[in-house]
Every structure is written in C-alpha cells, then in structure tokens.
Amino acid sequence: SPGILPLDSPCSGLCDVIDIDEHYLVQKPEKLSSVCVAGALRDGLCAYTALHTHARMAAGHTLLVTDGASSFGLMCIQLACYHGVKVLTTSHSPQKHTFLEQLRPSVAKVIPVYDGSPDLLSVVLEETGGLGVDIVIDSGVRLQEEASEEAKLLPHKHDIISVLGVGGHWVTSHKDLQLDPPDCRLLHLKSASLTFLNPEVWTASSSQQGRYLHILKDIVDKMSTGVLRPQPEEAVPLYEATVAMETVQRHEVLRSHIKL
Numbered sequence: 001s002p003g004i005l006p007l008d009s010p011c012s013g014l015c016d017v018i019d020i021d022e023h024y025l026v027q028k029p030e031k032l033s034s035v036c037v038a039g040a041l042r043d044g045l046c047a048y049t050a051l052h053t054h055a056r057m058a059a060g061h062t063l064l065v066t067d068g069a070s071s072f073g074l075m076c077i078q079l080a081c082y083h084g085v086k087v088l089t090t091s092h093s094p095q096k097h098t099f100l101e102q103l104r105p106s107v108a109k110v111i112p113v114y115d116g117s118p119d120l121l122s123v124v125l126e127e128t129g130g131l132g133v134d135i136v137i138d139s140g141v142r143l144q145e146e147a148s149e150e151a152k153l154l155p156h157k158h159d160i161i162s163v164l165g166v167g168g169h170w171v172t173s174h175k176d177l178q179l180d181p182p183d184c185r186l187l188h189l190k191s192a193s194l195t196f197l198n199p200e201v202w203t204a205s206s207s208q209q210g211r212y213l214h215i216l217k218d219i220v221d222k223m224s225t226g227v228l229r230p231q232p233e234e235a236v237p238l239y240e241a242t243v244a245m246e247t248v249q250r251h252e253v254l255r256s257h258i259k260l
Contacts, residue, residue, distance in 0.1 A: 026216045029224040037220060039257050040075070040230035044219035045199045046173075047075035050137050051083075052215075054195040055169040059084030061134040064124060064163060066155055068107065069096035070254075071231055072173075076137055081105040082227050085135075088127055090120065092153045113153055120155060124163040132165030132190075137197075141174040161186050168192045235259035 028037055051057040057080060065076045068089030080087050087107040091097035092114055100110045109127050111120060124133060142154040160170055161183055168190060175196065179187075187194065202212040222228040235257045236244045244256035 026213060026220060029220055032220065032223055035235045035257060035259065036230065036232070037223070038235075039233045040071070040223060040228070041216065041219060042199065043072045043075045043230065044079075044223075044228060045202070045215060046072055046197060047079050048215045048219065049199050049202075050171040050197050051076060051079055051135070054171045054197065055135040055137070057083055057085055057135065060086075062086045062128055062165070063088065063135045063137070064133045065089045065137050067092055067096075067139045067153075068100050068110070070139055071233075073137075073139060074231060075228060077103065077107060078105075078228050079222075081107070082222075088124060088133065090155070113155075120159050121162050128165070132163050132168060134165055134168050136160050136164060136168070136170045138170075138172050138174065141172060141177060143178060157183060161190075161192070164190055164192045166190050166192075170194045171197050173197050233257060 028034065051063075055063075057063070063076075063080050063085050065073045065080075065087060066089070067073050068077050068087075069091060073089065077087050077089060082105075088109045088111065089100055089107050090111045090113045091100050094112075094114075097110055097112050100107060109123070111123050113120065125131075138155060138160060140151075140154045141160065142151050142156045157177070157179065164170060164187075170187075170192065172194065173196075175198075177196075179194075202208050202215075219228065223230070237259055241258045244258065247253050248256055
C-alpha cells in the first residue's frame, strides 16, 4: 500500500542513502546552497501549483495571499509580482506587518488581521473598487466563529468566498474544508471555483512528469537569478533530529530541516 514500508523491504526507512530515480531530479545551480534549495523547493512547488496550474494567473489579475510572511506565502507573493499581478496580503503580527511592507517588489496592500484589525472584506473591496479579487490563496481556513486565538488569525470561509470576484479562483490548503449550501450558492452565483492544493499529486501520475520537472527547474533558476528569495532557515544537525521532530509535532514550528 502507498506509504507503508513492508517488513521484508530491502530499503530502510532510516537509511543514510536514499535511492531516487534520476528522472525526478534537477540540477542545483552552484551559487545556491543545498540548505537554501531544500528549504524552498516545496514552497516553490506549492506556489507554482496554486498560481499557474490551479488559478491560471495572468498579468493584471488581483491576488489575495493570507499570511504572506510565511515561507509559502512569500513564494506566492514573489512569483505573482514577477508576473505582473496586483497582490494583497494579510499579516499576523506587527513584526510580520513591517516585514511585508518592506518587501521589494512591494505588495499593493498589507492587511493586519490581529488585535481587532479592520474587517478583511471591507479592505479588499475598497482596494479592488468593489469588484473583489481574481485569486485567493489561503494557508488555512477558520470554519467556526468560535475558535482559538491562533485560529482567529485565519480567514473565515465565508469571508474568502465574499472577497472573490466574478469568475474568481480559491486555492485552499485546508484538506478538511466543509462548505454549507449557502456557501456553495454564493460560489455558484459568482461562477467561482474552488481547488484543493496538494503538491504531492505531481508524482502520482507519470503523465505529469515533464511538467513537474519543468516546475522544479524553473524554481531553482528563479532562485539563482534572485526572482524568488526564500527566507533563510538554519538546518538542524542530525543528532538534534529527534528534538526537532517533537517541536514540529507540538506545532511549535511548521517544519524543520535536518542536515545529514
């Protein structure tokens, strides 16, 4: 079964060397460090899949990225700006707000969603002349009104649908998303679409291999030329891997990179 390693398998789940088909590899530019590429490749793949494959991004479109200071959100912002898209984004803290306002190329609007900040819908409609955005990419969705303090930073599903313009695209990372009939009716009235973002699907079909490799190569090329500039992350040595895994499981950090 997928994801299960048989007990009689010759490959160990904790081996020092991993066999990977050469047809799933791209060459790393010499000027990029292995840590930098390893930390940014997945977020870059997610951004490409969301913007190009699902949302069909084009110059002149308007994009809303939630939590733009996250590693995934930053990749989406930089890729969209490169293609001439007007970008709006939300910030989850004063520090992240300052960081997003100082980005170059700059975003059109940074919307704070912390400490009783202004309503997301009203700000987006004001920035778009009441039309709404063409694309929304979220990093999580709040399904209920009553939620934890951390979840309250996430946009409510109804707010996301409301900020979509006619024919808009909503790309979500929320795998357990539930829509009620009124939500579906509003999407129908706008002729809007909803797509689930799952970057793992590229390797599920051999027919997508060419596009998958093209995306990976374009990511490292754009990183090499400075179009994509991921936030630097420090790799954890192998002997601290267990501690790093525990911090991820406790949701203290989203991920951790291990240097072998």
